[in-house]
Amino acid sequence: MDTSKIIELLVVGALGALCSILANRGIAVFNDGLRPVVPEFLEGKIGKKEIAATSFALSFGLVIGFGIPVSIGASIILVHSILLATDIIGSWSPVGKKGIIIAGVVGAAYGVGITLGLQAVVDLFAKMPVDFLPSLAMVGTPVVVAFSIFPAVAIAYQHGFKKGAISFALVGLTLFAVKKFGTFTLSGGTTFTLSAEGMSLLVGMILMIIFAVGVKGDGDANQNLMSIFMERVNRIKKNWILLSAVGGLVSAATSLLMIAGDPISLNLLSDGKYSEAALAAFARGIGFIPLVFSTAIVTGVYSPAGTTFVFVVGILLRGNPILAFVVGALVMFIEIMLLNGMAKGLDKFPGVREMGEHIRTSMNKVLEVALLIGGAMASEAMAPGIGYFWVIGLYLLNRTAKKPLVDLAVGPVAAIALGIIVNILYLVGLFTPVVAG
Incomplete structure (x- = not known):
């Protein structure tokens, strides 16, 4: 095994x-739904x-049904596959020093195991009679x-169809214009091409922020929470060393292209579109500021990935894990220290606070459609004339x-399942692939 x-x-x-230990001590958990439950346990109410049981119920299905299948398709680990599992490991480990040791050992073994195991699964698929990995890669297309x-979808959710449609038109116009005119020849004959997807996203984000800032308010909802839950905020700040360390590790792992924070940046990283991946991760971070900060204030429990800007650091500093660790730890530390100030800022601009929820909703909706279409494309490539039937049928039956x-x-699950099925059918002589591996 080489050094890298x-x-x-x-x-x-x-x-x-470290993530398992943080979950065991109730300092940080990744699952947003689990975060409000942790104080109930710490205070002896449950x-x-x-x-x-709650941690397992909330996270296990997402690890098996979402995190791992998406990771196999791209050969980069979706961070949900690790951090949702460490929530479970930490929650199941006993209380006290013994529990910390167990959580740390099992968490480390799991992290190493899923890294080696995922590659083993990819290698196994590649050795099957019908190699469906090239088709499976189409899931992220x-x-x-x-x-x-x-x-544009987030703007429509927050500000109505008209502004959403205008934004969609401007984003589409940008996409077309950059694809058509976005290549420039520099002195010396070097060509430089702007990313059409990246520029269109940038235009959409600028419009989204302009509309959100236009919603004024003089409320003090978050600041009132600060006064009520100051003890819980101080609990987060007290653990800044551990939280900064885990933020640094997330950035370091991202810089090594081992993990990604969401399916969008994961697929962009797989395609070598690093600038676009950083921009997508940055947009996701903006969307998570209100959620992470509000739940942190109320619960005294943070996220091991913070507001997810640590992924941006890792992408921008790819290939340099040491520097990524330092900068990622610094970003996490700044986030924690800004808890009070961000609460005040979100009160002055309630549109920005509300924007976070709409960003998360719109991202999920876009991903649902994109991954479904990608799964159908991949399945049809594996089994022409059957793939679309398979994915649409499973999607509706699943409901x-x-x-x-x-x-x-x-x-993704439908595409992987069909890949395995066509191999079985090939072995018994009932399926003839387009290209047999």
């Missing part, structure tokens, strides 16, 4: 260990069994183009299931 691989495993092992749409997969996961 050892460094990667050490980083992801340390990330798994027991260890209850919080462990629509995501690369679709990610620039979400600001009637007692425990359905999240909509985001249906496309």
